[in-house]
Amino acid sequence: MVHNASAVSAEGEMKWKFSPFTNGISRQKSMTFRYIKQEEDIIMTESEGELFDLFGLKPEDVLQKRLEDIFPKEMAAFKRKVYERALNGESLTYEAELNGIPFLAAIGPIYKDGIVTEVYGFCVDLSERIQMERQLAESEQRFRSLMDHNIDALFSVDLEGKFTTVNKACTEMTGYSETELLNMTFLPIIIPERKSIALEQFQDALKGNSKIIETRITRKTGEIRQITFTITPIIVLNKVLGVFGIAKDVTEKREAEKELRETKELLESVIYHSSDAISVVHFSDYSVKVNPAFEFIYGWSQDELNNLTSHMLPIVPEDKIAESERLTNIVKHGGYVKGIETIRVNKNGKRLNVSLSLSPIYGENGDVVALSAISRDITDKKLKENALKESEEKYRIIAENTTDLIGVVDLEGNVKYASPSNRLLLGFDPSLYDGKKIQAFFHSDDRPKVRMAINEMIKTMKPVKFEVRCKHAHGHWVTLEANATPIVNLLDKSGSFVVVARDLTERKKTEEMLRKSDKLSVLGQLAAGVAHEIRNPLTSIRGFLQLLQSKASENEDYYQIMLSEIDRINSIVGEFMLLAKPQAMNFMKTDLKQLLKHVISILETQAILTNVQIYFECDPDLPEIWCVDNQIKQVFVNMLKNAIEAMPAGGSVHIHLKKQENYVIASFIDHGCGIPEERLATLGEPFYTTKEKGTGLGLMICYKIVENHHGKIKIESKIDDGSTFSIMLPIHKNKPVSE
Numbered sequence: 039m040v041h042n043a044s045a046v047s048a049e050g051e052m053k054w055k056f057s058p059f060t061n062g063i064s065r066q067k068s069m070t071f072r073y074i075k076q077e078e079d080i081i082m083t084e085s086e087g088e089l090f091d092l093f094g095l096k097p098e099d100v101l102q103k104r105l106e107d108i109f110p111k112e113m114a115a116f117k118r119k120v121y122e123r124a125l126n127g128e129s130l131t132y133e134a135e136l137n138g139i140p141f142l143a144a145i146g147p148i149y150k151d152g153i154v155t156e157v158y159g160f161c162v163d164l165s166e167r168i169q170m171e172r173q174l175a176e177s178e179q180r181f182r183s184l185m186d187h188n189i190d191a192l193f194s195v196d197l198e199g200k201f202t203t204v205n206k207a208c209t210e211m212t213g214y215s216e217t218e219l220l221n222m223t224f225l226p227i228i229i230p231e232r233k234s235i236a237l238e239q240f241q242d243a244l245k246g247n248s249k250i251i252e253t254r255i256t257r258k259t260g261e262i263r264q265i266t267f268t269i270t271p272i273i274v275l276n277k278v279l280g281v282f283g284i285a286k287d288v289t290e291k292r293e294a295e296k297e298l299r300e301t302k303e304l305l306e307s308v309i310y311h312s313s314d315a316i317s318v319v320h321f322s323d324y325s326v327k328v329n330p331a332f333e334f335i336y337g338w339s340q341d342e343l344n345n346l347t348s349h350m351l352p353i354v355p356e357d358k359i360a361e362s363e364r365l366t367n368i369v370k371h372g373g374y375v376k377g378i379e380t381i382r383v384n385k386n387g388k389r390l391n392v393s394l395s396l397s398p399i400y401g402e403n404g405d406v407v408a409l410s411a412i413s414r415d416i417t418d419k420k421l422k423e424n425a426l427k428e429s430e431e432k433y434r435i436i437a438e439n440t441t442d443l444i445g446v447v448d449l450e451g452n453v454k455y456a457s458p459s460n461r462l463l464l465g466f467d468p469s470l471y472d473g474k475k476i477q478a479f480f481h482s483d484d485r486p487k488v489r490m491a492i493n494e495m496i497k498t499m500k501p502v503k504f505e506v507r508c509k510h511a512h513g514h515w516v517t518l519e520a521n522a523t524p525i526v527n528l529l530d531k532s533g534s535f536v537v538v539a540r541d542l543t544e545r546k547k548t549e550e551m552l553r554k555s556d557k558l559s560v561l562g563q564l565a566a567g568v569a570h571e572i573r574n575p576l577t578s579i580r581g582f583l584q585l586l587q588s589k590a591s592e593n594e595d596y597y598q599i600m601l602s603e604i605d606r607i608n609s610i611v612g613e614f615m616l617l618a619k620p621q622a623m624n625f626m627k628t629d630l631k632q633l634l635k636h637v638i639s640i641l642e643t644q645a646i647l648t649n650v651q652i653y654f655e656c657d658p659d660l661p662e663i664w665c666v667d668n669q670i671k672q673v674f675v676n677m678l679k680n681a682i683e684a685m686p687a688g689g690s691v692h693i694h695l696k697k698q699e700n701y702v703i704a705s706f707i708d709h710g711c712g713i714p715e716e717r718l719a720t721l722g723e724p725f726y727t728t729k730e731k732g733t734g735l736g737l738m739i740c741y742k743i744v745e746n747h748h749g750k751i752k753i754e755s756k757i758d759d760g761s762t763f764s765i766m767l768p769i770h771k772n773k774p775v776s777e
């Protein structure tokens with residue numbers, strides 16, 4: 039309360055006001071005075087005291103003078119009012135100011151014979167007290183603003199734990215308003231499980247112990263916060279009135295600390311459990327820290343490394359010291375070294391291939407204070423790498439040099455690798471596969487079959503075998519026998535497989551030939567038996583015919599023909615026997631032109647009957663060849679006969695006889711019914727005939743004969759267009775050694 043205006047107060051309050059004066063009365067200047075009332079005037083009759091001089095009053099100016107003469111107009115009017123009341127019997131006090139000096143005055147009536155005759159007064163200087171009050175107010179204000187603007191929550195509670203003061207931070211921390219807080223105790227704020235401890239601590243503080251406490255509170259919103267606070271008892275005149283506290287919200291700090299602690303633990307655990315060797319060397323004192331993996335890999339224990347005299351660890355071999363110095367320098371300047379491959383030695387002197395990474399560790403002022411090194415033993419990896427390289431090399435050599443086709447194909451059909459033998463088997467460079475799918479190279483009829491095989495392989499993860507026709511660069515189809523083996527590679531999810539393929543065309547041919555010759559030999563044995571049975575009767579027929587001829591005078595020609603035909607039967611039968619077991623054949627130099635002319639003459643009658651024209655062309659300087667002429671004649675007869683029989687409605691047969699390189703080729707070209715493609719391969723098998731009276735043996739015998747002459751038969755035929763049979767006979771091959 040500041041008394042800066044003139045106010046009249048009650049008597050009770052006067053006592054309270056006076057109490058401080060009693061203590062410091064010696065310093066307080068005072069003054070007494072008396073007034074009387076004369077007529078209408080109030081006149082000062084007496085005045086003395088230090089304050090009198092302080093007011094700047096002089097006795098001659100005030101004594102026996104009217105109020106209005108002594109004081110300024112306003113003050114005089116105020117005094118008249120107050121004194122009138124005193125003259126009427128009242129005792130009162132007032133505060134006022136004169137010539138800049140605040141004062142407190144007390145006045146009261148003086149009775150004489152029951153009537154108020156005078157007013158007696160006493161006043162004291164208030165300057166000092168007012169100044170003190172102002173200072174107090176100021177300090178109170180300063181305290182208040184200090185409270186309010188303090189970032190810490192400041193509070194006081196009374197003996198019951200009820201809040202008596204709280205600052206702004208307090209309301210922010212708890213979420214309760216100032217009024218709410220001032221109407222509650224601290225207990226509801228504390229989380230349930232801490233309430234009893236909090237009470238104990240509060241009681242303890244009341245006993246006079248100041249302490250630092252950490253607890254958790256529930257904000258008005260229900261949110262839980264971690265708080266530390268200091269509580270001190272408030273003691274006035276040896277009596278505890280309550281507790282004063284300063285609280286801080288440390289939730290974030292604690293969380294950060296926890297995180298930091300966890301990170302540190304994690305880091306330490308990683309370093310501890312790492313299978314890589316980790317070392318940290320300090321540049322200032324060469325102190326070293328190494329992890330268990332380091333001890334394990336290099337054989338040096340932490341203890342053994344405790345007294346280094348240089349930053350160079352004993353694991354650096356002599357020949358790598360220069361390199362190590364260079365790398366250390368990089369790190370000292372803040373650089374990093376990542377995964378370089380180098381050599382380190384373990385305690386036993388064994389050299390290890392390691393992959394090494396170095397990084398700087400910074401001190402508080404930003405300097406590089408230590409070097410951390412992480413190394414991994416890659417000796418095994420190196421060995422494996424080398425082994426892998428070696429085996430890869432082996433496989434490469436195989437793949438590059440085999441005549442089989444080796445390829446790696448993914449499941450989409452992209453060719454990842456094809457061996458150079460591709461050129462040999464299919465006639466084109468493996469680069470032709472680039473950007474194309476392997477399927478494109480297959481015969482369209484074979485694609486579903488291959489797809490099925492590959493699906494089977496994917497399903498079972500086991501190798502599969504299939505046949506597939508691939509187009510040769512020259513346009514014909516090559517039959518390949520392929521083996522596909524899946525590559526089990528966990529890293530390559532897309533999957534791929536290795537194909538090893540072999541050209542089957544040659545084998546197919548051999549098989550075909552084997553099959554034919556098998557039939558031939560069975561038939562040959564049969565034929566030989568039959569032939570033998572025919573020969574005997576034929577011999578007697580010929581004998582009797584000769585006997586008849588010698589006795590007959592007519593039809594000499596007929597006898598001649600009959601005898602030559604019997605001879606032919608005989609030789610055919612002989613040839614049948616030939617088929618069965620090889621006999622020494624009588625190779626003679628033969629003029630094929632003459633031979634063919636003879637064949638044509640034999641068949642001419644048949645040709646004319648079916649209206650077929652025979653045209654014969656022959657190279658002018660055709661060499662004679664070594665052959666068994668009767669056999670070759672037989673071949674030519676069958677060829678020409680077949681050609682004529684292929685044209686039942688008539689037509690023309692062209693026969694060409696010419697030399698080509700080391701062969702003489704006799705071609706029989708007809709324009710008859712032709713032979714279906716699928717039959718071409720089986721031609722020459724016995725008993726295949728399309729004719730009513732055919733035997734299906736002709737071609738078989740032809741093959742056998744030509745084969746015995748080291749020759750070849752080539753057939754070209756097109757349905758309804760005609761056929762060309764070319765008999766190729768070598769010129770020199772059949773020459774007897776003696777010649």
Ligand code: ADP
Pocket residue numbers: 676680681684708710711712713721726727728729731732733734735736737738761
């Ligand atoms: P055959 O003449 O007794 O039938 P071949 O062994 O001589 O026995 O011939 C076998 C089959 O081959 C014939 O039935 C015929 O279907 C076919 N053939 C042979 N030559 C020709 C040809 N020039 N034109 C058409 N088909 C032929």
Ligand code: MG
Pocket residue numbers: 676679680736737
């Ligand atoms: Mg025939």
